[in-house]
Amino acid sequence: MRRAGPSRRAFIGGASLTLCLPVLEALLPRAARGQAVAAPRRFIGYFVPSGMVMQDWTPAIAGSDWEPPLLLEPLQPYQNLTTVLTGLRNTKQEDNLGDHAGGTGAFLTGRTVPRNQSVMGGPSIDQVIAQYIGAETAVPSLQLGGEGGDAAGSCDSGYPCAFANQISFSQAGVPLPKLTDPQQVFANFVAGPDPELSSAELQRRAALELSALDVILEEAAALQPKLSTRDRAKLDQYLESFRGVERRLQRVDGEPARCAAVAPLPVEGDTQLIQTMSDLMALTFSCDLTRVISFQWGNAASNRSYAFEDPQIVDGHHNISHHQSLPEKLAQLRTIDHWQVTQLAYLAGKLAEVEDVNGKSMLENSLLFFSSDISDGDKHNHDDMPVLLLGQGGGAISSGQHIVYDDQPWFANLFVSLAQALDVPLETFGENGDDPLEGLL
C-alpha cells in the first residue's frame, strides 16, 4: 500500500504523466493533526448504461462464500470489499416508454422523470450525501463521465436529454452536468492556484474575487422581482451555483487544496479515458478536494463502439444490448460488460493502494454504488438489477456478502441505508424509499 505523501507520485491514466499527491494530513484541520482521526467517508455513484448479462453477473449462492461469476471475476482481488445485492428494483416510467432515460434519471434519484420538464422532482442521493460530508471540502461534489451529449437528434422516446445525459440532480432537481474530458477536470478543479503565489497573496486575491461575486449575486437577487415566476426559478439556479464559487473562495485560508501541478495529457481511446477519469477520482479523494463523485460512463442507451476491445463488435452497445438471446450478441455483450467491470476494478485498485489517515485503505473508507438504468438490455426490465457496492464506508457495511432480496426493494431503500452508513441522517428518500434496506448495516 502506498501512503499519500508529498514525495509520492501517482501515475495518471497510462498517459505518461506523473502528478504529485499532496499530504492528506496537511489538509485536515490543524487541531486534528497528529491525533488519531476518523478518516473522511466518501461516496461514488457509478453508472454504466444498458444493463448487464445477468446470467453471468449473479453469484450462484447467497452469503459470504460466493464464487464470482464471469462478469465479477475482475473484482476478485477486492472480493472481501465487494457486496453484491440481488433482487433490487430501479424506478421506471409509468407509461412503459423511455426505459433508458427513465432508468437513468431515476438511477440516483429514485424518481420517475417528467416528460416535459428538464428538472427532476427531487435531488439525487449523491447530492443529499454531499450536503453533509461534502460541506467540508472545497468542492462539495464532482460529476464526471465518459460521454458528452449527442450533437443532434432526440433522446430516448423524446424524453428531455437532461435525463439521458445526467445522473446527478441538485436539491431543486436541476440536472448537474458532468465533465467528460480529463483536461477539463484538471483545469476547472484539480490545478489549483499558481504555486508561485504566497498564502497572503492568494488570500488577497480571493477576497477581491469575493467582492466581485458579491456584486453579481446582489445584482441577480435584485433582478428577481422583475421576472416571471418561471424565470425566477432559472435565476435561482444561477444564484445557487455562484454561491458555490463563493463558498470555494471562502475556504482559501492559506493552504489551498492543490491536487496536481501537471495536466493529464490528451487521452486516446476509451480505455485511457476511463482510466484517467478513475485516476482523477482517486486523486481528488486523496487530496480531499471532494468526497462525493458521480460517474456516468455512458449516456442512456449509449451506442458506444467497443470495436477497440474486439474488432468483431461492429455494432454499437445499445444495438447489441437488444440481444434477442442470440448467442453471438450475448457473447459481444459479455465482452463489453466484462470490460466495464474490469475498469471498475481498475478504480478499486487505485483507491485500494492509497492509505488513508486512519491506516485503512481509501477503498475501505469509501462507499461505491455501481449499477445501470435497466437490468437486461433486451427485456428492458427495471427489476433484478445488477447492483454492487465496493468499500465499507469506513466500516459501516459488512462487505464481502452476496445478499438476495425476495421482496424487490427499491434503489431508494438502498440509498437510505447508504446515507445512514455515511452518517447522513436520512429516513426516507425519493418516491419509494420509505425504509432502509435490511441486512446491510
Next chain:
Amino acid sequence: MFLRRVVVCRWPAGAALLLFCSSLAGCAADDTPGHEGTEPRARDAGADAAHGVGSFEDGGGDAAASVGGSASVLADPGPLLLRRLNRTQYDNTVRDLLGTELTPADDFPVDDLQFGFDNIGQALNVSPLHAEAYWRAAGRLVDDLFARSGSDEYAHFISCDVAARGDDCAESILVEFAGRAFRRPVSSAEVAPYVALVQRGQTPGEGLRTALRAVLASANFLFRIERDEQPDATAAHLLSGHELATRLSYLLTNSTPDDELWAAAEAGQLQQDAVLGEQLERLLGSVGVTAFTADLAGMWLEARKLEGVERDSDLFEQWDSELQRAMQGEVEYFVWEFLRNERPLGEMLTADYGFLNESLADLYGVSGVSGQVLQRVDLRDVPERGGLLTQASFLTITSHPLRTSPVARGRWVLSQLLCAPPPPPPPEVNPNLDAPDLAGLTLRERLEQHRQAGSTCNACHAWMDPIGLGLENYDSIGAYRTQDEYGEIDASGELPGDPPQAFSGASELAQLIAADPRFERCAGQQLITYGLGMKPSAEQLDEVLEAAGQPGEVTLRSVVRALVMGPAFRTRRGGGREP
C-alpha cells in the same frame, strides 16, 4: 403591416390528416392521436372572422390592448422561459463583443438537447459546474482583452486611463462595457457597485479587470433577460427595443446585436413594423445568418450527426473527413439558399440543384466540378440527385456502418420532415435483420418477415419501412446504386397517408412529400421551436403559417418573417398558463 390581415382557415375542420401512433399502445392499435402539438386545430366560426391581432406600429402603448380582444388566445406569446446563452452563443457573443479568438465554451458542459435543439429555454439550466467554468472564462477573457491593448475592442472599451482619471473614467468604461455585455443601456447607478470594485484592487488596473470580469459573469450577460414589470400578469406586453433586438440577433446570427441593430434599439423604434422589418431583411442578407442556417441544417436536418459517423475506408474508398465535411456543408448551403431566395419549402425536396465540391460530385457521379469549395451545381441532367432525400448527409446519418437502414430512413422522414415520429420499438421485439436464419433474403424480404412476425411491430413499421425501401438506390454513404448484394434493387415504396400513396424511387417520394401539407407545417414547427426556444402551441403554429403565405407557397424566409413580425416574438407575459 404583417399583422393586419384576415385570418383564413387553412386547415378545414375534419381535414383528413394522417394520424400516427404516438405511444406504445398505438403501435398495436390502428389509429391513435397525432403527435402532440402538431395537429392543426379546426377553427370555430368566431376565430375565422377577421380579427387583426393588432399592429405594433406605435412601438409602445398598451400591449395588452393591442394584442387582446377576440384574438387573446392566438396572441398568447406562451410561457417563454429565460434562456441562458448556450455554448455556441457564448463563444459567438464574446467573439463579437471582445474580438477574442478564445472559445471558452470548449470547457463548458454540453447543452442538453430538447425537441432536437440546443437552445431550448427549459433545458438550459445552470449548475455549480457552469458557475465555476463561467467564472474562469470571464477571467481569461478579460486577461485576453488586456493582452490585446492595440485592438479596436480594447481601444473602444478601455477608453481612458483609470489610474489617472479615477472613478469618472471607471464609470464611463463600465457603462459602455456593461451596456454592450447586457445588451441594453445601463445607468451610472447600476454600474456603481462595479465601479466600487475598481478601488478594491491593489492597483486601479487590477480593480478594473476584476470589475470587467464580474460583468462577464453577471446574470445579465449569461442570460437573455426579459423583464416583466408585472410578473404575474397574464396579458402580453411588448418587449423593450433592446430585448427585441436581442431576440432577433440570436435568432438570425446566434450572437449579440451588431452596431446597426443596436442603434435601431437605441433609437427606440425597433417595435415599429417598418424598422423591425428592415433590420430583419438586413440580417437575413448578412453573412452572419449562416450561424442560423448552420443550426437549422445541423439540428433540424441533423447534419451535425455526420461528425460522429464512422465508415471503413476499405469498404467505402471515397470516405474521408473531407467528404464528411462536404456532406455537412452541402446541407448548410442548401438551407442558406432557401433562406436567401423565396423558394417554396416543397422545393427543398425537389430542387434540381445542389452544392457540391469535387469529392461530393464524385460521390454523386456528377462531372465538371473541381476543387474543395462547395459550389452551386445544376442537377437537371442528373435525375437521381436533387433535394434533401438524395443528399449524402441524410442518407449517411440514417445508415449502419455496413448497410443501409430503411427503417431509420423512414423514421427520419416521419420525424424530421413530417413531425410525426413513430415511438421506439417496445422491448424484446427489436429486429435482428442480420440473423443467420434470414440469410439469402433481400433486405426488403427481411423487413417484410419482421413486419409479419409481430403485429405489434407492424403498425409502426408499416409507416417507416416502405418509405426507406424506396430509397434503397442509395448506399450507406449516399452513393447511387442499381444493385446491392442481393441483385437488382426494387425501389418501390409507399408514403403512409389517407390514402397511402405508392411511389418508386427518391424523386417520386420527393414529389409526394413536397406536395404534402404536413411538410410545410413541420418545417414551420421546427423553425419556430428553434426561434422561440420552446415548442409552439398549435395556435401559435397556425398563426405563423397563416401569416407566412398560402399553402404551397410558404418559404423559409416567409416563416421567419411571420414569426419575427408576429406577437409570439414581439411580446411576452409573466404569469399565466405553464406548458
